[in-house]
Amino acid sequence: MDAAQHKPGYNLVYIDDHKINIRPAVKEDLPVVVGLDERTTGLRKPEYWDDLFVRYGNRKDSRFFLIAEEGDTLLGCIFGEVRSWEFNSVPCGWVGTVSVEPDLRMGGIGTILYNEICRCFRHAGVQKVRTMIPRDATDLMSFFRAQGMMAGPFIQLETDMEEEG
């Protein structure tokens, strides 16, 4: 992502008559992002978002934290990074989470955020995008399905570890 994208109006996308600006997150966005997350998940996690901003907000090569806004109103956010995991996984883009104001969902804002982060991933040199979501988060899973995502070649396995003897 280049520096010019910090300028308002650099990356405008229209949804009907709405002019949506997609830009990298800045520190001043965090209180609104924390509020959006709280409305979405029911949990208030300012430390989590502060830490995430430190790790994702100031990077321009492989980590991306993007905001969708109309005028001064924040509509949604997305973050993700290019990384490779073990087990012969080639580097690919991972979407960490995507969040849109609850009463604006199904309107295309998540899609333009997703499209933009995919564009960032492609610029970073990867062709695949992945994410990981709980099976019972059907709204979120439906969103990623609607973007064309299918079950990938990796399956998540887990167990509770036994106490050390």
Next chain:
Amino acid sequence: MMSLQKATLFALYAVLELAEDTERQLSASEIAERYNISTNHLAKVLRDLGRAGLVESVRGAGGGYRFCGNAKRTTLLDVVELFEEVGAGPSNGIVQETNAGVALSLVMDEIEAITYATLQSISIETMLKLMRRRKPTERQLPTGLFRAV
């Protein structure tokens, strides 16, 4: 592996065929011919879909069926569950009182849960996108809902 009953498969064919163009009306025989399936069986399935509010019949010359559901909100699970039970737990016949039965139930539960979540997460609109992706030569360009500047 989950296999769909005939009625379920016919219902999915009909819903997807009709949802692809909500202005278009197709008769049961037109859909049946396209998929090489029984018209009588499909007609019964279409009546069930009608009762569920997913399709409506239009009478008169040029009449037929058309999709009247919400393609964004209707999922594959909504259609499948009209005709069969999904996510009902482990298969019949597993003896739960044995160690082998309990272990088998764990595996079958996992398979059921994945099946349920997959069907629940795919909307009819997403299926239509998938169908268009499979036919790149017939794909139409978006009509400008999103326009990058």
